Amino acid sequence: MKVVQLEGAVDKKKKAKLDNFDDASSSIHPDYFTIKVYHGGYIEHEDSKYIGATVSYYDNVDKDKMSLTEVDGMVRGIKSEYVGTRIDYWYSIGSEEDAMSKLNNDSNVIRMCCMESQESKDSWDWFLRLLVKDLEITRDGSGWTFISDKQKGLLPACEVVVPLAEHRFCVRHLSTNFNKLFPGKVFKDQVWAIAKATTMAYYTKELVLMKQMDPKAYDWLTDPLRPQKHWSKAHFGTTLKCDVLLNNLCESFNAFILPARSKPVISCFEGIMVKMMKMIAMRRDKISKVVEPICxxxxxxxxxxxxxxxxxxxxxxxxxxxxxxxxxxxxxxxxx
Incomplete structure (x- = not known):
C-alpha cells in the first residue's frame, strides 16, 4: 500500500500562470489551483504528519473538473511503481501543522482544492473587481454602500477597488462583540439606541447614557478602531439614501442557498441558479400587483x-x- 498526501492551494512561490490573469503573483483566481503531491514518504500517526516525502506539483488545476478519478490518475502518472497498487490518499487544509483527513469522496476533493483560498486582501480584491464589472460600478464606487462584518482584508481591498464608496459595519456583529465584554440586555439595547439615533443630539444623549452605565463600554464604542461613520445613523452622509445597519440580506441569502452549498461545485452553482430563477419570478409576480409608487x-x-x-x-x-x-x-x- 502506498500513502500519498495532497494539498490544494494557490502557490504564490511557484507563480503559476493562471488562465485569464496577466500577473499571477498579485492576483488569486479561486477557480484554478496548484496541487502539491507528497509521495514516497509515510505518515507519523502520533501527530498526523507526512515525513520523508518527494513533492510534485500540478499547476492550473480546474476545481470544477476535479474528482477522485482525476486525482488517482494524476498520482499514478508520477511513477510507474504506483500502477496496480493500492493508494491511501490523505489531504490537509491550511498549514502543514493541521491534521490530515482521508480523501474518500468527491466532496473531499472539492474541499481540498477550494478551502485553502482564505479571506485576504488579494482574494477580496479579486472578488470586488469582478463585482464592480458585473454591477457596472463606476467613479471608484461613488454612490455605493458596502456593508460587512469586518472580514479580514476586506477594508483594504475596498480602499483600493472602490475608494469613494461608503463602507459600513453590520451593527448586529458589532453588538455581538460588544456583549461579549459587556453582557446583558440593557447594554445591548443601549448599543442599538446609539446606532439608530438619527441626529447628533439624539446620538450624544444615548452615548452619555452609555457612559453613565459603564465608562469602559463608552470607551469601547468611541474607540478610533470603530469610527462612528461606519455604524451610527447620525454620522451617515446625506448623499446616499441608505440607512441600513444590518447585512441581513446577505445572511438571509446564505440561509436560502444553504442546501445547495453542501453539493459539489457545479451542482452547487446549478442549484443556486434554479433557486434564484424561481425567487425572481415570484418577486416579479408580486410586485406587478402593487399599484402605489412605494412598496x-x-x-x-x-x-x-x-x-x-x-x-x-x-x-x-x-x-x-x-x-x-x-x-x-x-x-x-x-x-x-
Missing amino acids: PKPRELLKKNKIKSATDCIPYGSSSPQIEVESLEDPSMWLT
Whole structure:
C-alpha cells in the first residue's frame, strides 16, 4: 500500500500562470489551483504528519473538473511503481501543522482544492473587481454602500477597488462583540439606541447614557478602531439614501442557498441558479400587483414615522412658508 498526501492551494512561490490573469503573483483566481503531491514518504500517526516525502506539483488545476478519478490518475502518472497498487490518499487544509483527513469522496476533493483560498486582501480584491464589472460600478464606487462584518482584508481591498464608496459595519456583529465584554440586555439595547439615533443630539444623549452605565463600554464604542461613520445613523452622509445597519440580506441569502452549498461545485452553482430563477419570478409576480409608487413595507414604515413625529415634535407656523419645530425630548433643539 502506498500513502500519498495532497494539498490544494494557490502557490504564490511557484507563480503559476493562471488562465485569464496577466500577473499571477498579485492576483488569486479561486477557480484554478496548484496541487502539491507528497509521495514516497509515510505518515507519523502520533501527530498526523507526512515525513520523508518527494513533492510534485500540478499547476492550473480546474476545481470544477476535479474528482477522485482525476486525482488517482494524476498520482499514478508520477511513477510507474504506483500502477496496480493500492493508494491511501490523505489531504490537509491550511498549514502543514493541521491534521490530515482521508480523501474518500468527491466532496473531499472539492474541499481540498477550494478551502485553502482564505479571506485576504488579494482574494477580496479579486472578488470586488469582478463585482464592480458585473454591477457596472463606476467613479471608484461613488454612490455605493458596502456593508460587512469586518472580514479580514476586506477594508483594504475596498480602499483600493472602490475608494469613494461608503463602507459600513453590520451593527448586529458589532453588538455581538460588544456583549461579549459587556453582557446583558440593557447594554445591548443601549448599543442599538446609539446606532439608530438619527441626529447628533439624539446620538450624544444615548452615548452619555452609555457612559453613565459603564465608562469602559463608552470607551469601547468611541474607540478610533470603530469610527462612528461606519455604524451610527447620525454620522451617515446625506448623499446616499441608505440607512441600513444590518447585512441581513446577505445572511438571509446564505440561509436560502444553504442546501445547495453542501453539493459539489457545479451542482452547487446549478442549484443556486434554479433557486434564484424561481425567487425572481415570484418577486416579479408580486410586485406587478402593487399599484402605489412605494412598496408595501416602506409605506408601513413611513406611516409609523409620521405618527412618531407627530407625538415627539410641536410645529410653530408663521406667515412665511417655513415653520419651526420644537422637539419634546430635547426642548433645546429647534429645526427650521
